[in-house]
Amino acid sequence: FAHSKYEVRVEENRVNVEILRIPVVDLDEPRSPASAVVFEIIRGNDDRSFEITTDRNTNEGVLCVVKGLDYETAKQRVLVIAVNNEAPYMLVPHSQQVSQSTSSVTVHVMDVDEGPVFKPCLLRIDVKECEDIGTSIGRYVAEDPETGNSEGICYRIAPGQCNWISIDEKSGEVRTIRVLDRDVAEMRQGQCNITVLAIDRNGKTGTGTIQVVIQPGNKNYPRILKTDYIMCRDRKPICLTAQDGDASPYSAPFVYRITDRNLASSWKITRHNDNSVYLSPKGDIPFGIYDIPVSVTDNGGKVGETHVKVNYCDCMTPTECNGSTRELREGSVTLGIWAILAMILGSLLLLLILITICGCCGTGVMHRHVTDDCANHNLIISNTEAPGEEVMDHNIIPLQTTTDQGGYGIKTGDQQTFESVKGRGHTLESVKGGGHQTLGSVKEGGGQTVMDTCRYSYSEWHNFTHPRLGEKVHLCRQDEEQKHSEDYLLSYHYEGKGSLAGSVGCCSDQHEEEALDFLDQLEPKFRTLAEACVKR
Ligand SMILES: [Ca+2]
Ligand SMILES: [Ca+2]
Ligand SMILES: [Ca+2]
Ligand SMILES: [Ca+2]
Incomplete structure (x- = not known):
């Protein structure tokens, strides 16, 4: 090395810039492997922010910054650089070991005014479905690296994004501005990434991202879909099935209960699976139409009551069961269509x-x-x-x-x-x-x-x-x-x-x-x- 110490200056955050050329002196024949040199940073580069290469023409070492340096973390960096020939040294027997030539480089990092930095750069906020508009769901703040605090920083939401939340300009408090509902078309994904800007006193900006995730809520109560049934003399149990618009865990398993005390004494419910149960009479009951109120509770505790109409009849004469049940009404509609067809055919004939x-x-x-x-x-x-x-x-x-x-x-x-x-x-x-x-x-x-x-x-x-x-x-x-x-x-x-x-x-x-x-x-x-x- 021509010199044993070097000092250079570099701005923070700059990358891929050459900061120093280090000349060396070698008495061996020029442009031969014996004189060609290899540089190596042997200390002070643990984070691999620097790289050194050899200029083949001049045999100089070229020191570059490959990762942005941070003034706020370290104002200066000291590197120790060693130099060797490409060809190994030929040692004369009984002579002393040739000592390795080194040089130290002190890199002064210069401060630059930077934009505020959000911590963390991606903040996930879970929101329960259907919360009121204006519910506070969190806080997202940034710090100015120069001051190390959030003073004087104002926050904005970058335009052109999903219009779900607002952020307080001063405090960084995040609130909903819509009812977040996964059933709404634009919210079907259940989440949205929203870019937030932080602006310091000097107008420098930094960005961060809030990921709003809509957590399913218990919005619906379970209901029994089919409510009209016929039960014949054979008393074949009726299978009741409820449906709930929510996803797990606010849906099945359901708990069924007959809410009318009198009917509860003559009818019973037995479990079939998580969604459905069997309804059957307990003892001898007279033929007739029974209007049974059945409550269904979902896994989230939401209760819905449905009236189940059971026409308990003999079924020996079909007309006896007529009129009051859906199936038979549907049947008569079908018959009507055939009747009309028969009429048309008759007319044609x-x-x-x-x-x-x-x-x-x-x-x-x-x-x-x-x-x-x-x-x-x-x-x-x-x-x-x-x-x-x-x-x-x-x-x-x-x-x-x-x-x-x-x-x-x-x-x-x-x-x-x-x-x-x-x-x-x-x-x-x-x-x-x-x-x-x-x-x-x-x-x-x-x-x-x-x-x-x-x-x-x-x-x-x-x-x-x-x-x-x-x-x-x-x-x-x-x-x-x-x-x-x-x-x-x-x-x-x-x-x-x-x-x-x-x-x-x-x-x-x-x-x-x-x-x-x-x-x-x-x-x-x-x-x-x-x-x-x-x-x-
Ligand atoms: Ca910095
Ligand atoms: Ca700075
Ligand atoms: Ca700043
Ligand atoms: Ca539900």
């Missing part, structure tokens, strides 16, 4: 039959005695807003005939009757008046026109309708494009298989009444059809 009947009569090849009764079977399709009985037959005078997409209109005073070509082909003429109903059907198929009328009961009607039917037949015959004829042929839908009657068209094959026995075995949906076409 009725419509189907109606269409089929129209089709059957419309074919006109059914040489059955279709009496005037046939008109009573759903065949009157009329938009009539009829005056009814008082309108006499002779009042019906054709005033106006319009052709509108195959439909005719007949006006009879205030009474309007429609003759309509319905669906894709069957012509239905319906006239209603004075309680008399008549049906006229016209069909054209494959160029052949067949006209069939159900038997007219009244000659007046015959006189009136005959010329009109003739006109209609004439119109049908005029249709040479077959388009209309096709329509007539497709007068009803195929209704599936399985019927003994096969199809409605089979009616045309039956010329004798005796051969129609199959009508007795028709499926229900064809029965009305059969009855409409056959007067039995």
Whole structure:
């Protein structure tokens, strides 16, 4: 070493700065391993704040600060540095050991005004759930390193954080500014880290962190969810289960108790598990509805009372247990849905039959005695807003005939009757008046026109309708494009298989009444059809 003592100055808290270069003198050949030197700090660097390296070009030792020094802890540091060659010393036999060359370095740490320091830098504060707003939950203070106390320091909460707490500017006291509740969406995590600033007189700041942790509280009392029960003659115990919105330890295990003294003497509760119990009658009790108040206590001591309604009944006749219990109410609702479905299906079936009947009569090849009764079977399709009985037959005078997409209109005073070509082909003429109903059907198929009328009961009607039917037949015959004829042929839908009657068209094959026995075995949906076409 050129010198045995060095003194340097460095500001506190600075890191990775070179503070000293230490030259050495070596008489060995330069730039050889014998002259290359290695420095070592052999004392005063227990905290490893310093490091020394060798500059290969100059063979100087370079002393650096690698960790911030603290003026308040130590104002100066004294290091002892040793130097060696990379190559071991070659000792002449019987000579003295070469003494190691050392040098001491005194490092003076210079004071810097620093911001206040929180102790600890992270403070955890546990808060019970649902405490009142403004509850003091702790104190968080910082010290100014220069003064060693908290005087003159003011505290703030850095903006843009969870808005749960406030800190007193002077005292550092921490209070809640909201009701902390883990059920609130933003508090579901149950904790939040909040950065707090401390500012000293000179405006230097230091930061610390408060970790607020919401401890679950006993907010809810347990309740029995299902309260309506039926108990039959077999007296099978009822399982009561309570629920509590809290987490452990403010939830299960629950303690159940019948709070009504009279009922407690006739009913008993036996434990099933932490959550549920069995409720059963103690001795012989009469059938009837029992309203049993049951209190449930959670592990935190919070009590909730629920009324359990037990319908103790014979269950031999189901109606006996009806009406007062939830299950049965639900059952009847289900039944209601099926009833509605059945009604809809029934309506559709009725419509189907109606269409089929129209089709059957419309074919006109059914040489059955279709009496005037046939008109009573759903065949009157009329938009009539009829005056009814008082309108006499002779009042019906054709005033106006319009052709509108195959439909005719007949006006009879205030009474309007429609003759309509319905669906894709069957012509239905319906006239209603004075309680008399008549049906006229016209069909054209494959160029052949067949006209069939159900038997007219009244000659007046015959006189009136005959010329009109003739006109209609004439119109049908005029249709040479077959388009209309096709329509007539497709007068009803195929209704599936399985019927003994096969199809409605089979009616045309039956010329004798005796051969129609199959009508007795028709499926229900064809029965009305059969009855409409056959007067039995
Ligand atoms: Ca310091
Ligand atoms: Ca300082
Ligand atoms: Ca300061
Ligand atoms: Ca609870």
